[in-house]
Amino acid sequence: MSQFNINRFWLTLKKDIAENIKVVINTILISLLIVLVFIIIEVVNSPDSIIDLNKSFRIYYFVILVILGTVFAGFSFPAFRKTEKAISYLTLPSSTIEKYLSYLLLSSFGFFILFTLMFLLFDYVVIFVFNLYKPEYIQSYFTFDSKIFPTIISVYFNLNALFLLGAVVFKKSPHFKTSLFVLSVFLIIFLTLSISIYFVNNYSLDLGKSNMFHKSDHLLIPFDNTFPSVVIKHLLQYGLVLFFWFVAYLKLKEKEI
């Protein structure tokens, strides 16, 4: 019996979808209702001529995708929050890779696709209704900003993968503990860098004034469209994602109850 069997994987995925889909859909619907309230407030309070709903929708899309995506990733493997559930989850006859891929698909790709589709539908309905009642200020339907979209995807997958790892590692309060861990790591890196720079160059690091993050001509690695540059750029964007996914799999494999 191999470690990966497509039929068994499908059974695992089907089971995980059946057990989680209601919560996911309900949460997306609630968040879209909240967006609707914000949109209504915006429409009511703004002079018609300066309303740009497309811009607002893009911001809402990004914010909700990242926040909900992170939350759902942190809620992955819900069985591990309770020992009794974890026992039946871990003793179910499917392999660790099948169990892992099932949640990876659900919380990363599945959520992304489902949320995007529901958001597009929501946008279509809202804009359609708006245009019906305010034909003099026609609003365009949601489109992805090709400049910013890759960054959104990168942020989404990096956070998602990090919190997926947290969901495997931490039994209680995975969101809080993962956030705390990340903040601690950033703080340590920042302090180490600051102290090193101070002692080596007698220079204090002031991120606010640094050009490093603001102007592309001051970037440490100048990206162009050559093949090595593209590879390095994508590695920087998604390298950590792959790393977190791999570590989460290893942690799941050695999980004991």
Place this chain on the structure above:
Amino acid sequence: MIQVNNVDFAYKKGRLIFENLTMKFEPGSIYGLLGKNGSGKTSLMKLISGLRYPKTGNISIDGIDSVGRSPEYLSKYFLIPEEFDFPSITIESFVKLYSPFYTEFEFSQFEHYLSEFEVAQNSIITKLSLGQKKKFLLAFGLSCNTEVMLMDEPTNGLDIPSKVQFRKILAGLADTNKAFIISTHQIKDIEEIVDHISIIHHGQLRFSSAIDGIIENLVFSEKQEHNESEILYEEKHFGSTRIVGKNIDNQYTTVDLELLFNAVLVNDKKIKEIFDKNKIENHVTV
């Protein structure tokens, strides 16, 4: 066959639960795994089911190692844990989602057990009482027809008619080519159905024998019927004194598991000597 080979196990470093534990469980038997609270029964169940890994040694079912929890290993057994939690779905949906993982699952068998336990098939599992949930899990587990059934305190939470039903069902499965391992401290609940007794104390296997072997080697009776020199253990019981003695004149008495359990805790070395002397097979002790 389940093989536990030289297993050392500890939850925390330096505090060993099992030290060099070796035992085996053969198919076609119902094993009663007895021990006080905290003796290591549940830990052994976790080790066999791959929920915990041994520090040294190994555990295998039909030669497949528990470490790694391969699907092949996981499909060899079904675990009825002492405490459990279910998704908020109906029994029907649960069966649809979970039974395909067990290739030998028999739906007609499941329906039969459910009706024996008087559990309605259209119930939402989370809305059932604790006893009802346990009966559902027992029905599902037994219908999976795995080679090994691991049951941790299976009668906890069952009412008296359900306990009778449980014993009846298990007795009916006794001759099949499966191994049932029932871990419990409620000895009376399993007295009539087990055909092998293993006693764990302080993380060590103090006694292990088939019921037939126990009957051949030991007698369980009132004190006056026996000579002092043959008594291995005695305890007062409602005005009379019950004893466990060496069976020297081929008397065949009914095994009193409670008495045997206490006798092993007090005098396991002497009992081991008797069994070793008579060269009873399958006897494993420290």
